[in-house]
Amino acid sequence: MPPFARPAAAALTLSLLASPAAAIPTADQVLLDMPFERVGDVAKGTTVDFFLWGGDDRINAYVSGWLGARLAERGITLNRVGVGATAEAVNQVMSEKEAGVLSGGAVDLVWINGENFRSLKENGLLFCGWPTRLPAAAAIDWTDPAIATDFGTPVDGCEAPWSRAQFVFATDTARVPEPPRTMAALLAWIEAHPGRFAYPAPPDFNGAAFVRQVFASVDGGREALAGPFSQAAFDALAPKAFAVLDRIAPKLWRGGETYPTDVAQLDGLFANGEVDFAFNYEATVFGAGVENGRFPATTRSYALDDGTLANVSFLAIPFNAADKPAAMVAAEILLSVDGQYEKARPEVWGMTTVLDLSRLAPADAERFRALPRHPAVAAPEDLASRAVPEASAAWAAAIEKAWIARYGH
Missing domain, CATH: 3.40.190.10 (Periplasmic binding protein-like II)
Known part of the structure; x- marks a missing residue:
């Protein structure tokens, strides 16, 4: 796991409230107002510490291999931090806040949803406003209730959807x-x-x-x-x-x-x-x-004929993340057509995309529709x-x- 806190390579935030409508630290606002190409330039030479559940070899290979290679092409180093439970990353951020670590935090990006997201959001521990600044955001239906809320908690621009899942x-x-x-x-x-x-x-x-x-x-x-x-x-x-x-x-x-x-x-x-x-x-x-x-x-x-639970999981950036620009670039790659398609391939991971196919170019939408499905995996339309x-x-x-x-x- 990375050190408890370390210097940031980009401009740092001093504090952050949960609501994107609340006062946003000047450095964060500068980043939000920056053209995305410039965000990529600022991120060069930095490391993104991506915390996520580490219990699946397929996910680990996709993140460390596929994502890591594409970040390297942009001059960014990926440090995948596998955790046994997302709460470990949440506790890290909370501990840093209690210790007065308001910048240079250990967690740059975290795979999250549900109670873990609510805990960070309600305690003002998230960097908000960045998801809709990503170029990939144009292919996401932000009005979809499963994307606009996370286990009943309004997202309010504080996380970006990454995967759909169903029990x-x-x-x-x-x-x-x-x-x-x-x-x-x-x-x-x-x-x-x-x-x-x-x-x-x-x-x-x-x-x-x-x-x-x-x-x-x-x-x-x-x-x-x-x-x-x-x-x-x-x-x-x-x-x-x-x-x-x-x-x-x-x-x-x-x-x-x-x-x-x-x-x-x-x-x-x-x-x-x-x-x-x-x-x-x-x-x-x-x-x-x-x-x-x-x-x-x-x-x-x-899935049961009378229904089974379904949700979306997200990507979030903590309020005190050391390398927010690098985290934004990583999220953009993961939400891009290529990133979502690679993740959806059965031999890679097989997870359903969060992109709205109607918002994609016809050729890109067809790539997703043409994906093969293993016979042991329930059909997406049935789910x-x-x-x-x-x-x-x-x-x-x-x-x-x-x-x-x-x-x-």
Whole structure:
């Protein structure tokens, strides 16, 4: 990890409020007003410290290899900082603010969404206003609710969209030829097949998403989660959702006495045939798992007919980032047609683009439409028609806290 703080190569900010409408430090305003070509010139000779989850070799290769090479062409060095959880980067920025490190921060760019974004934004720890200054911004639909808000928190120009994702289930169709297609059917399947289903204990990201999926499935759940969080609304919904989770608990793997610690352990149980289902917020992991021989060739992923959670993940620049120009150039490359196309290629990563294809040149849009899809990966059109917006970060945090308190994990 980079030093706690270091001198910046470009002009530095002294402080920053969360709202882009608030007073912006002079150095930041100069950067925002600068033509983007000039931003690239200022960034030459600097290093961008990009903090992101480091648990997927495909993502690491794309960032270190493809992005790193293109930054090098522009005279910028990439330092990819892999973290076990995005909260590590958030805590780094918060610790710096508490220590009075108002410039030269360790984090230049971070892959982020949800509660982590809300924490930085509400504490005034983000550099805002830069995303729409990027040339690539012209191909983004900024009015799309999934892009304008992040788990219910207004983005307000404080982060740029990078990837779309949707929660999917997967099974080995040789073992489960007719998998349950609704949440009610899945819960009934779990009860009828003791020990053959598991979910990771929150705060694992995917395990927490499964719990939110259960909350959304109970009477009034989807409507409640679509609205603002209140303790009264939570208190009305939680007993119904926990009644479902209590009911299936003894039917889970190991009788619900223990839970997988993370989605990697769940993947291992599925790969070894100990459970019949896996799930992930990224369908492409199942194609990759088949290709590398970990998952059976008959693995197929799918979204439930009554909907599965979907969200967008973003790129953000902290208020005290040491090399904001380099971070902006990195974000521009990642959001460019070439950057999004490379990331969307199944053999690279396979993530759905955040670009609005209707805003692209016809030839560029066709490149995305012509991308092949691994048979283990759910079809994008099937996912899109079954997408359910995520709950707000406040709802997600309350559900996770209550689950941990109830089940002791």
